Amino acid sequence: MHESVCCAEVAAGLARHGMPAARIERVTSELAEHWEDARAEGLEKGLSAAEAASQADKRLGEPQEIARHVIAGSRRSSWLGRHPITALCILPFFFAPALMAVIAFPLALLDGWTHFTHWGGSDSRPNAYLITGLAWALHYSTTIAALLWLCRHAWRNGLGTRWILALCLWCALTALVRFFDADPIGRNVVFGFRFPWRLNIHTAIILWIHGMAAAAFFTAASAVKKRSTNRTQTTALA
Amino acid sequence: MAKGNPSFLNGVPELVVLELLSRGEMYGYELVGAIHERSKTALSFGEGCIYPYLHYLEETKFIASRRLTVDGRSRLYYRVTAKGEKRLAELTKEWKRVAEGVGLILGGAHA
Numbered sequence: 001m002h003e004s005v006c007c008a009e010v011a012a013g014l015a016r017h018g019m020p021a022a023r024i025e026r027v028t029s030e031l032a033e034h035w036e037d038a039r040a041e042g043l044e045k046g047l048s049a050a051e052a053a054s055q056a057d058k059r060l061g062e063p064q065e066i067a068r069h070v071i072a073g074s075r076r077s078s079w080l081g082r083h084p085i086t087a088l089c090i091l092p093f094f095f096a097p098a099l100m101a102v103i104a105f106p107l108a109l110l111d112g113w114t115h116f117t118h119w120g121g122s123d124s125r126p127n128a129y130l131i132t133g134l135a136w137a138l139h140y141s142t143t144i145a146a147l148l149w150l151c152r153h154a155w156r157n158g159l160g161t162r163w164i165l166a167l168c169l170w171c172a173l174t175a176l177v178r179f180f181d182a183d184p185i186g187r188n189v190v191f192g193f194r195f196p197w198r199l200n201i202h203t204a205i206i207l208w209i210h211g212m213a214a215a216a217f218f219t220a221a222s223a224v225k226k227r228s229t230n231r232t233q234t235t236a237l238a
Numbered sequence: 239m240a241k242g243n244p245s246f247l248n249g250v251p252e253l254v255v256l257e258l259l260s261r262g263e264m265y266g267y268e269l270v271g272a273i274h275e276r277s278k279t280a281l282s283f284g285e286g287c288i289y290p291y292l293h294y295l296e297e298t299k300f301i302a303s304r305r306l307t308v309d310g311r312s313r314l315y316y317r318v319t320a321k322g323e324k325r326l327a328e329l330t331k332e333w334k335r336v337a338e339g340v341g342l343i344l345g346g347a348h349a
Contacts, residue, residue, distance in 0.1 A: 006286065010286070026293070027289055027290070027293070030266055030289050031286050031289060033265075033266070033267070033313060033314075034266050034267050034285060034286065034289075038267070038285070059284075060284060060285055060286035061284015061285060061286045061287055062284055063286075065284055065287060066284065066286040066287055069287050069290035069291070070289075070290040070293070072290070073290040073291065073293055073294035073297075074294075076294060077297040077298060
């Protein structure tokens with residue numbers, strides 16, 4: 001049974017760039033159909049099975065070039081893809097606060113509702129610590145989510161590891177410039193921008209979060225690369 | 239197709255694909271065959287590179303696809319949309335303008 005080496009290499013190349021599995025599947029299934037047609041044509045011309053398979057692979061072209069075209073096509077089809085550097089410079093300022101606002105709004109409604117129903121306590125402000133705790137958790141989790149999303153976006157658009165490291169650093173700096181405070185006594189949650197930043201425990205937490213998220217991202221990315229390389233080698237051997 | 243092509247050549251694959259698909263619904267392999275046949279093999283390229291272009295054109299709604307089973311083989315057929323027809327008209331006009339300009343230059347050089 002012959003299989004297309006080219007298809008496997010294209011799939012591996014796309015996986016290394018973090019392309020979604022559905023897109024890889026779409027590209028490779030069409031390439032495989034094309035390869036099968038080209039192989040059948042070779043067999044009809046009287047080539048041996050191995051020669052027909054090899055010729056079909058040659059006709060498909062260089063796998064790296066196909067993968068490059070797929071990545072370029074994916075990049076051209078969105079604004080973020082067409083302007084990755086601009087997007088990645090601006091988005092870190094607004095992405096996390098916007099994400100937080102979307103999540104925090106229903107939470108604020110819940111706060112109002114629980115305040116009037118005296119949920120979980122007897123005094124007039126029973127759940128203030130719970131709400132502020134949730135607000136802080138939201139603050140940090142949206143920061144992590146925004147960083148990981150931007151790293152993934154940069155990776156999918158073919159920006160290299162140096163760019164992604166620079167992005168992590170940039171995200172950390174913008175996170176420090178963003179001001180956030182949740183006060184359980186005053187029942188206030190405030191967020192905005194402040195410069196210069198103050199060095200305190202939250203600054204240390206923000207830097208630690210960005211360092212850990214960057215490490216987690218690079219670990220995941222290298223695992224994907226390793227897996228896709230192994231898959232290509234297995235197909236080539238088969 | 240390659241990186242660094244002059245901007246006036248950037249729309250050529252798009253023009254060729256849209257023009258051929260405007261004449262009838264085709265699947266990838268058939269389309270590549272049509273490009274080779276109609277251009278008398280003047281346009282040669284890695285055949286797999288056609289799919290990223292088709293997917294890009296589909297994402298930008300210039301073409302649409304549907305899976306059909308013909309003679310027991312299931313294949314993805316592409317056709318031009320109304321938006322694609324407009325794009326084709328624009329690209330054809332642009333290509334004729336560029337070709338005319340190049341023709342004038344070459345004509346001048348040989349005069």
